[in-house]
Amino acid sequence: MIGVSNDPAPRARRAGVALGALLAGFALVGPWLTPAVPSDQSGEFVYAPPMRPHFVDAAGSLRWPLVYPLTLENRLELRYVEDRSRPMPLRLFENGALLSVDAAHESPWFPLGADALGRDELARLAWGTRLSLGVALGAALGALIIGALVGGLAGSAGGLVDDGLMRVADIVMALPAVYLVLALRASMPLVLSTAEVFWTMVLVLAAVGWPLPARGVRAVVAAERAREYAEAARALGASRTRILLRHLLPAARGFLVVQTTLLVPAFVLAEATLSYVGLGFSEPIPSWGAMLREAGRGRAVVEAPWLLAPAIAIAVTALAVNLALGAESVPRLTLRSRRTT
Amino acid sequence: MHRGLLTYLLRRLLLAALLVFVVSSAALMLVEAAPGDSVGGVDVDPAVAAAERHRLGLDRPFLVRYREWLGRAVRLDLGQSVKYGRPVNQLVAERAGKTALLGATALLLATLLGVPLGIITGSRRNMATSLARALSLIFVSIPPLVTSFLLLLLAARTGWFPVGGFPAMAGVSDSTSVWTTIRYLTLPSIALALPIAATLEQLQSRAMRDALAEPSVRAALARGCSVRRVVWRHALRLSLQPVLAIYGVIVGSVLSGSFAVEIVTSWPGLGALMYEGLVARDLYLVAGCAAAGSIFLAAGILLSDVALALADPRVGELA
16 A cells, blocks of 8 residues: 655654653753752762662552662672662652652662762753753854854845855855864864853854754745835835845744754754763763763773763754654755755 | 766866865864964973974964975875874875775665665555654664664673774784674664664655655556556656765765764774864874865765766756
8 A cells, every 4th residue: 555645743743842841841940850969979879770769668568659778789890789678758849859868868869870970860961951952052043043144145135145155055064064063163272161161062063053044044035035025125115134134034933943943953962972072061060971971981881871861861852853843854955955056 | 978967077076176175274274273283282391392393394384384285185195193193194094994984884784774664664554664664763863972872882781792992903904804893893883874774764755755646656556557566666766866865965974973983982983083183283184084084075975966967867957
């Protein structure tokens, strides 16, 4: 049976939006989920595994969720066991967090395990989500502004300006993005403060990402320019800049939203790659890439697979966008633009 | 081959050469503009550094050195790496081969997996194809940086393939080394291939669905051709064009992806070399890597253009 169907989108789209909302929610309230502080180290809990909540206690009866403290069974192999004799019931809205265990218990709660320095992985992931998504969103916004201006200029000016700008966009787009980002980042001082790293990354990523929105905006603007309302504005004596900013760019609004969203996973990945190779956020700042760098040291990933949580987060970000935008996420735009080069 | 196609290809060739020139020059200038250089440093005596700079000729104006570099580069002499103290040519040749091997293997794997799967998912609807499409949506979202980590974990747990660095094996070229290469190649090439395979699957699937809606294909069905024949003969030919066109773009993403994969799985490729060069501010090494990388890129785009022009005679006239 030959099925000629359109994308069975609605359900996937809703799932994508839900996933995205979940990520955004985690970025917003993540630091208050548990009382752990991302920089707190505890030497007794190096590579402690995730402590899952239990709903059934040792006696087999149903209970309010509780966790069992970990005790180090083998220091050499860093093997931990749950101590079933000392249940720690989870507290709701106490100790300044959504879920926590009482400080009276000598063992902290690591919902996602701990890293090489015994730091809470969930707390680090929560802060990392803010940083990584923050960089990506900031850069997407930057790329969008540059792209809208360049594309708007090219589309409304036409002729040589149009040709020149779009050729540059083509070249930038054809280059492997990671290398471009790498080269741009490496051309700045290697050691920067955290805030400097943040803004450097935003700028570098925006400088690499603008061609995609620029192309689209140019196409929309060039098409809209010939429409009656733009003609009318021109006849009323509106300047070219005014027509561009007040009439043409707003026409590209829907397109711009899609483009911004599309850029986010790519930028998240770029941040992760840069931090992973040591050109981005560095210890002890927990961005997704910096956390992955920790996971990539030696056999860390084998000993403590939960350190891959940021990797999963990167994939989830991309999945959310791909699901939500469906067909638009497959590079059809790039395909069309390549033909005109 | 007719005249229009030939001039079209010639023009593309010129553009490719321009790309290589622009990219390697830009890399040179970027590193030159960066603060610090390959000899200076916190713990280096300024007088020693100045003498070293003079010996390497780094104290002359940039434009003079750039002109010299260009003059030598057209004769395929890319200068000397300060970091390694060896000609950039040798270094790049060693590493570029490894990246080409990784990229080509990944591209082949991705094509063999993604395109046939896309043909099937684009022409049929049942439980299996729905599952395949869901899987491909997931895999398209998992970048090589993440897949290589997951595979690394899998490899370490199962012991199916070696984890970590490719052993230094320059100069070894017997049958065991081929086997070793394949064993070490497995993990990085799968990590690199999976997202590309998923992208190809999605593109091919959609192109197939579009092709099946074409009047010519409908007509073939109406004439009573079997579904299988229509899919694999008529619609496939139509659907290949958009997929072929994307290959030029994919080469870029293979190069991008291979950087992450090379670093995570310690595959000694061009990406790792360029990274080392960038951090050490090794001017000519970075430019050499950029030149090699852009040659790959240009070759990929060119091949995709040729394939496209052969598959669709209209392309040559259009451009």
